[in-house]
Amino acid sequence: MNNPDSGARSLGLGGASVCITDLWSLSNNPAGLGFIKSTEAGTWYENRFLVQALQSTAFGIAVPSKHGSFGLLLSGFGYESYSENTAGFAYSKALGKKLSGGVRLDYRRTSIAEGYGASNEIIATIGLLARIQPTLYLGAELYNPARTRLIPGKEERIPALLKVGLMYMLSPHVKLCLETQKNTITNPDFMFGIEYEPSSLFMFRAGITSLPSSCSMGAGLRYHNLKFDFASVWQPATGFIPSIGLAYVFSKETVPH
Amino acid sequence: MISRLLFALLLILGTMPGGAQYLQTSHPDVALDTLLTTSITDNMEFLAESSGNEEDDYTELLTSLIYFADHPLYLNTASRGELLSLGILSDFQVNNLFIHIQKNGKLISKYELQSIAGFDLQTIHKLMPYIRIGDPNEAGKVSWKQAFKQPDQVVSIQYSRVLEQEKGYIQTTGTRPVSSPGSHFTGSPGKLLLRYQLHFGNYIQAGFLALKNEGEAFFTGPEKQGFDSYSMHLQVSNFRKLKKLVAGDYSLCIGQGLLAWNGLAFSRTSEPMQIKKYSEIIQPHTSSSRNGFLSGLAAELQEGSWNLVIFISSKKRDAVVTDTSQNGHALTFRTIQTSGLHATLTELASKNTIQQEQSGARAGFEKHCFGFGCSYMYTHFNASLNPKPVPYEFFAFRGNELQQTAVDYHLLIRNLNCFGEAALNPGQAGTDQKGGLAALQGMILSLDEKLSISLLYRYYSPAYHSFTSNAFSEGGKTSNEQGYYFGLLYNPGHRLDVSAYIDFFSYPWLHYRMDAPVSGKSILIQATWHSGKNTTYQLLVRSKDKPLDPPASLNTAEINYPQPLTQTNVRFCIKTRLYAWIQWQTRMEWTGATDSLGTNETGYFLLQEIILHPSQRYACTLSYALFDTPSGNTRFYAYQHSLPGAYSIPSFSGRGSRFSILGRYTIRHGPEVWVALSRLFYDDRLQISPGTPYQIQGPHKTQISFELKWKF
Numbered sequence: 001m002n003n004p005d006s007g008a009r010s011l012g013l014g015g016a017s018v019c020i021t022d023l024w025s026l027s028n029n030p031a032g033l034g035f036i037k038s039t040e041a042g043t044w045y046e047n048r049f050l051v052q053a054l055q056s057t058a059f060g061i062a063v064p065s066k067h068g069s070f071g072l073l074l075s076g077f078g079y080e081s082y083s084e085n086t087a088g089f090a091y092s093k094a095l096g097k098k099l100s101g102g103v104r105l106d107y108r109r110t111s112i113a114e115g116y117g118a119s120n121e122i123i124a125t126i127g128l129l130a131r132i133q134p135t136l137y138l139g140a141e142l143y144n145p146a147r148t149r150l151i152p153g154k155e156e157r158i159p160a161l162l163k164v165g166l167m168y169m170l171s172p173h174v175k176l177c178l179e180t181q182k183n184t185i186t187n188p189d190f191m192f193g194i195e196y197e198p199s200s201l202f203m204f205r206a207g208i209t210s211l212p213s214s215c216s217m218g219a220g221l222r223y224h225n226l227k228f229d230f231a232s233v234w235q236p237a238t239g240f241i242p243s244i245g246l247a248y249v250f251s252k253e254t255v256p257h
Numbered sequence: 258m259i260s261r262l263l264f265a266l267l268l269i270l271g272t273m274p275g276g277a278q279y280l281q282t283s284h285p286d287v288a289l290d291t292l293l294t295t296s297i298t299d300n301m302e303f304l305a306e307s308s309g310n311e312e313d314d315y316t317e318l319l320t321s322l323i324y325f326a327d328h329p330l331y332l333n334t335a336s337r338g339e340l341l342s343l344g345i346l347s348d349f350q351v352n353n354l355f356i357h358i359q360k361n362g363k364l365i366s367k368y369e370l371q372s373i374a375g376f377d378l379q380t381i382h383k384l385m386p387y388i389r390i391g392d393p394n395e396a397g398k399v400s401w402k403q404a405f406k407q408p409d410q411v412v413s414i415q416y417s418r419v420l421e422q423e424k425g426y427i428q429t430t431g432t433r434p435v436s437s438p439g440s441h442f443t444g445s446p447g448k449l450l451l452r453y454q455l456h457f458g459n460y461i462q463a464g465f466l467a468l469k470n471e472g473e474a475f476f477t478g479p480e481k482q483g484f485d486s487y488s489m490h491l492q493v494s495n496f497r498k499l500k501k502l503v504a505g506d507y508s509l510c511i512g513q514g515l516l517a518w519n520g521l522a523f524s525r526t527s528e529p530m531q532i533k534k535y536s537e538i539i540q541p542h543t544s545s546s547r548n549g550f551l552s553g554l555a556a557e558l559q560e561g562s563w564n565l566v567i568f569i570s571s572k573k574r575d576a577v578v579t580d581t582s583q584n585g586h587a588l589t590f591r592t593i594q595t596s597g598l599h600a601t602l603t604e605l606a607s608k609n610t611i612q613q614e615q616s617g618a619r620a621g622f623e624k625h626c627f628g629f630g631c632s633y634m635y636t637h638f639n640a641s642l643n644p645k646p647v648p649y650e651f652f653a654f655r656g657n658e659l660q661q662t663a664v665d666y667h668l669l670i671r672n673l674n675c676f677g678e679a680a681l682n683p684g685q686a687g688t689d690q691k692g693g694l695a696a697l698q699g700m701i702l703s704l705d706e707k708l709s710i711s712l713l714y715r716y717y718s719p720a721y722h723s724f725t726s727n728a729f730s731e732g733g734k735t736s737n738e739q740g741y742y743f744g745l746l747y748n749p750g751h752r753l754d755v756s757a758y759i760d761f762f763s764y765p766w767l768h769y770r771m772d773a774p775v776s777g778k779s780i781l782i783q784a785t786w787h788s789g790k791n792t793t794y795q796l797l798v799r800s801k802d803k804p805l806d807p808p809a810s811l812n813t814a815e816i817n818y819p820q821p822l823t824q825t826n827v828r829f830c831i832k833t834r835l836y837a838w839i840q841w842q843t844r845m846e847w848t849g850a851t852d853s854l855g856t857n858e859t860g861y862f863l864l865q866e867i868i869l870h871p872s873q874r875y876a877c878t879l880s881y882a883l884f885d886t887p888s889g890n891t892r893f894y895a896y897q898h899s900l901p902g903a904y905s906i907p908s909f910s911g912r913g914s915r916f917s918i919l920g921r922y923t924i925r926h927g928p929e930v931w932v933a934l935s936r937l938f939y940d941d942r943l944q945i946s947p948g949t950p951y952q953i954q955g956p957h958k959t960q961i962s963f964e965l966k967w968k969f
Contacts, residue, residue, distance in 0.1 A: 099835045128867070130841060132792045132833045140843060140865055142881055145916060147938060155943065155956065160914055162863050162883050164843050166831075180845060180863065182883050184914055184940045188861045 006058050006075065007044055008245040012218020012231035013193025014207020016177035019129060019139040019167035023247050026060045026073040026090050029141040029163070030102030031127035033062050033069040034094035042227065042247025049239040053079040068093035073104070081113040092127070102127045110150065121148045121158060135169040147184065159183040173197050177207075187211055205231065212237060225249045298896040299797075300526040305906035306894045325387040327409075328459065332388050333363040341535040345383045348533070348667075348674045349703050350375045352626065364390050374706075377748075379787065404458025410969040411454045415900055417933075417962030418447040418471065425472060425601065425950025438602035440950045442472030443479055450545055451484075462492040468545050472600025472950070485599050488550075490541040500559040506542035508550045509568055510534070511619055511632050512665030512678040514728035515695045515717075515735055520549045522727050527783045527797065529711050529744025529758045532699055532729060533667070533676050538566050538619065547597030551615060551725070562624040569616040573609035575599075579643065587611050587640040593724075601950060612639040615725070617661075626669035634661045636724055648816075649767035652691065652719040652737070659722060674701040682722055693721030695735055697728060711744040711758075719766035731762040731779065731803075739763050752787040770806045772816045777803040792833040799826045824850045824890065842866040850890040860886025862893040862909065878919040884909040900931045900964045913939035913956075931964040 007024030010017035017028040023040040025032025041061040048054035058075035071090035078084055085108065092102030104125040111118035127141040143161040150156045165179030174196055181189040193207030193216075203220040218231025225248055233241040322343065330339055332354070340351045353374045358364065367390050370376050425442040451467040467484040474480040490505030508519035513534050519542075522534060539557050542550035551570035558565045575594040578587045587610050599608050614637045621630030636659040644650045663680035677698040684692035699713040715729060719737040726735035729742070740762035747755045763776030779801045786794045804819035830844040846862040863883045870876040878898040886892055892910035898919045899905055909915070917935035924930065937958045939945065945953040 096836065099839065128841065128865075130833060130835050132831070132835070133788060138831060138833065138841075138843065142865070145881060145914070147914075147940075157940075159940070160883070162865065162881065164845065164863065164865070182861060182863045182885065184883065184885075184912065184938075187885070188863070 006046075006056070006060075006073075008046075008218055008229035008231040008243045009195075009205065009220060011046070011233055011241070011243050012205030012207060012216055012220075012229070013177055013195060014191040014209045014214075014216050014233075015181070015189075016165055016179035016191040016193040016207060018127075018141055018163045018165035018179055019137040019177060021129070023060055023062050024245075025092075025102075025127075026062055026071045026088070026104070027058065027075070029127040029129060029139050030071070030090040030092050030104040030125060031100045031129035031139065031141070033064070033071050033090060033092035033102055034100030035129070036062055036064050036069060038249050038251035039063045040247055040249045042245060044243065044245035046241060046243035048241045049235075050242075053082070055079075062090075069102075071104075073106075083111055085109050085111075086123075088125075098131045100129045102129075119150055119152075121150065123148055123158065137167040138165075139167070140164045159185045209233075225251060300523050300528070302894040302896055302906055303526055304521065304523060305908070322387065328456075329387055329389045332390055333358065335388075338535075338537065342537060343384070343387055344531070344535075345380065345387075347375070347530055347701070348669050349672065349701075350380065352669055366390055375703075401458075401460060404460050407458075408969075409454075409456040411452070411966065412969075413450075413452045413964060413966040415450040415452075415962065415964040416447060417900075417960065419953075420959040420961060421953045421955060421957070422446075423950060424952040424954075438606070439604075440601065442600045442950060443602065443605065444469070444472055444474035444477070444600060446471050449475070449484070452545075454543070460493065460495055462494075462541060463490065464541060464543055465489045466543070466545060468547075470598055470600060472598070479599075479605050486547055486597075488542060488545075490543075492541045498558050498560055499556065500564070501537075501539050501555075501557040503539055503541055503555045504553075506550050506552050507555050507568075508540050508542050509555065509725065510536040510538055510540070511566075512630060512663060513676065513697050513699070515665075515678045515680040515697060515726055516632050516634055516661055516663040516723060517617075517725040518727040519551065519725060520544070520546075520727070524729050525731075525742070525758065525760060525779065525781070527756060527781060528746075529756050530701055530709055530746050532711050532713050532742065532744065533674065533701065534729075538564075539568070548595045562622055564619075564621040564623060564630075566619040566621075568618070569614075571612065571614045574611050574613050575604075575607045575609065576611045576640075577607050578610050578640065589641045589643040590638075591642075591644060593642075613637070613724070627667070629666045630664065632663045632665070634663075634725075635659070636661075648772070649769055652693075652766060654722040659724070661723060672703040675699070678728075680721065680723070680726075682720075684720075691720040693718040693736070695721040695723075695726075695728070699729075707748050707750070709746045711742075711746075713740075713742040713744075715740050715742075731760065731777075732764065732768065737764050737766050737768065739765060754785045754787075755783070756785075757782040771804065771819045772806055773819055775804040775819050777801065779803075791835070792831065795828075795830045795832075797826075797828040797830075800824070820852075822850065822852055822890070824848065838869060838871045840868040842868075844895075846893060848886065848891040848893065850888075852888075852890055858887045858891050860884070860891030860893065860910075862886070862895070864895055866898075868898075873923070874925075875920070875922045877921070878917075880915075880917050882909065882915045884914070885912045886910050897935065899933050900962050901966075911939055912941040913937065928965045928967040931962075931966070933960075933962040935960050 006027035021032035021035040056077045060073045062071040073088040076085045088106035090104035094100040106123040129139040141163045147157040161183040177193040189211035191209040205218040214235040216233040220229040227247040453465040466488040473485040552572040553570035555568035576590040580588040617634035619632035638657040665678035667676035679696040695717040742760045744758035828846040844864040848860040866880040919933045939956040
């Protein structure tokens with residue numbers, strides 16, 4: 001799993017989450033953390049095609065402060081015979097109201113059973129998020145620019161990934177997200193997502209992705225300080241990808257977005 | 258880049274006693290990356306794409322801008338020629354400026370510019386770093402005496418090299434270089450460039466340049482005298498009737514380039530209203546390129562509206578000699594080498610093997626909006642040029658002397674700007690060398706304040722030859738081409754600009770890799786939206802239809818019918834200046850090509866670039882590009898920020914990524930230090946450039962460059 005989009009909100013939008021700022025910016029674009037207002041912690045679970053071996057889980061916590069936001073992300077993918085476990089530490093700083101930059105450093109362990117062993121990699125991610133107009137955001141994330149090797153000395157590398165996206169706030173209730181992702185081994189990917197927030201309690205999401213062709217739907221509930229999201233992606237070739245997430249916001253006011 | 262360092266220079270000079278006080282111009286509202294605006298970098302990319310030369314020193318395209326950034330033009334007293342040479346204003350805008358000054362007196366402040374017809378905010382912003390509004394009596398026109406007291410000197414040293422070892426440098430035992438003269442370099446990796454420039458006001462300019470390219474020897478072997486090439490010039494200007502006198506290396510630019518236009522020139526660009534070329538006729542040669550200039554003496558005399566230019570040049574050229582006489586003199590040569598590299602023994606064998614002499618004159622008349630000129634040029638080689646006897650070279654020049662004559666004119670009437678040139682080289686009696694004609698006629702019409710159109714017709718006969726021409730063309734040569742060009746610029750308002758062109762071209766005779774006369778077309782549409790002061794969105798769509806022989810025919814002598822090849826390119830780009838100190842560009846590009854065998858290929862390119870200038874003392878540019886294209890037909894060109902004077906436009910094909918960083922730091926009371934590092938990774942191969950001396954084992958290539966620049 002080299003595509004590190006996490007969070008049921010991101011999946012509900014088809015993966016177009018580089019401009020979204022919430023807890024899961026820890027994984028989707030570390031620069032998003034620079035704009036969060038209160039400490040948040042949460043977990044997320046995804047199961048691909050209802051196959052137990054292809055499940056992902058993550059736990060994250062993000063803490064904003066005067067000197068920037070700090071975050072910790074722990075995630076895992078796979079099963080006993082093949083697993084990727086990552087611990088990542090993120091830092092992001094907003095520069096005024098218009099720009100935020102963030103970095104995340106991951107320590108990842110890939111292990112394959114039956115004697116194939118395990119390898120440890122260090123992966124860096126850099127993100128940038130800018131509010132280029134009052135209702136328009138531009139975000140970019142570069143994951144693993146150094147293309148860390150899986151096996152030292154061999155040319156087998158974890159690919160680098162570049163994400164660029166725009167988010168347009170059509171109204172206070174509607175967000176439109178458009179994004180392109182390209183990694184160093186596959187074709188480019190284009191995704192589009194819409195998020196509709198009719199009240200402060202509910203949100204509905206829908207999205208489409210081009211690589212592989214798929215569409216997704218999702219919803220979110222916001223009750224006091226609790227956030228509950230779920231989403232499902234349908235890939236015609238292979239099936240459903242359901243995911244679910246729960247987060248808690250440590251704040252005295254009502255939850256923003 | 259240059260503008261920033263010049264700004265730093267001004268600050269330093271201001272604090273140093275005895276500095277060039279008359280230059281003390283501070284530009285509080287200068288945009289720091291103005292020299293390299295998007296239109297200039299985009300046009301450089303188009304130029305690299307059509308010429309295929311990625312490593313040319315593109316500095317020469319910016320010579321005027323570099324000069325005027327340092328010595329700003331006083332708008333109230335600038336001449337038409339000086340204003341046009343900036344490349345920012347059109348003939349209409351310059352004319353309107355003169356009319357405004359005539360009607361309303363001299364300009365008092367820069368805010369007045371907005372009231373001049375045709376001066377929109379974009380143009381004014383682009384112009385600001387190079388101009389001054391002010392009473393010229395207080396500063397500006399400096400007298401000879403004052404100029405001599407305050408020289409401007411610049412010394413710079415530049416070094417760059419590829420860190421990985423290229424095959425040409427490996428001295429394997431058992432392989433003597435002589436047995437494979439084209440695959441070993443005679444010198445060390447590493448390019449070294451030394452430059453010195455001296456200005457005494459705008460009266461005297463002198464310069465010196467020494468260059469050692471990668472792989473060339475340095476004070477050893479074939480280069481015992483040190484650098485591989487040297488260049489120098491001395492220019493005296495504005496001395497009574499002598500407008501200019503240059504001794505040394507210089508470039509000659511006449512009319513629209515049919516007869517002579519040394520150096521690089523933009524042809525078709527995304528600015529359809531800039532199809533008319535303008536340049537000073539004689540300019541000292543300051544770039545590090547080893548071709549595209551003349552060497553000798555040139556003089557320009559001005560008497561009222563009459564202008565006379567006389568030039569002579571004698572230069573050694575690199576050529577592949579095919580026949581030598583008994584005492585070793587070259588008798589015939591096949592082609593003139595233009596790479597400028599002398600690193601391998603093969604390249605050294607053709608170094609300076611023939612002598613090219615050129616001389617000529619141009620008499621011109623220039624008054625108000627009308628100009629007219631007649632030119633003559635004579636070229637002589639000490640050996641005979643005898644190209645390959647292949648069908649496409651049927652009309653090529655053969656022999657050792659060439660005479661050319663040309664007439665050019667330009668005329669501005671109200672909203673119509675007409676220009677043209679015709680050049681002729683007569684056939685040679687006693688040979689079957691035919692005479693040839695080249696003609697170009699262009700027109701720019703400003704129909705409305707929202708709409709302008711441009712038209713250009715050209716006919717270059719296959720029998721027209723010139724060794725110094727560089728005119729508007731598809732094929733890059735001023736020969737064997739006929740074309741009609743229509744361009745359009747539309748400003749519907751709301752800060753939206755739409756520019757477009759369509760160019761129908763045909764080659765009346767055969768061409769390299771085209772075994773029959775072909776015709777094709779090229780289309781460009783560009784929409785730019787400036788939202789607010791800080792963000793620009795741009796969408797560019799280009800398509801070119803150009804038939805080419807199928808690749809298999811390269812090795813056969815049969816005639817193959819050229820197959821259509823269509824290339825389409827779509828680019829979307831967002832440039833935003835979030836705060837004064839940070840600018841972010843994001844660019845996404847897609848290319849599709851349908852090749853001669855009918856297969857479709859698509860390529861994708863994604864680029865992120867951040868320019869930081871937190872203070873005048875230091876600046877940094879970071880860029881990351883991801884590319885994925887199957888072949889050379891779908892390659893991408895992207896301007897790469899680099900050291901001043903070393904701009905490059907690398908091309909990307911294959912699948913990989915490139916990261917680059919450029920930093921500049923100005924030491925207080927000391928030199929400017931520039932460092933550039935770039936690393937290219939490929940994900941689809943394990944060797945780079947196999948089969949050439951530049952081969953690298955491994956899928957990455959790292960390049961590092963340094964420059965130190967002192968200004969006195």
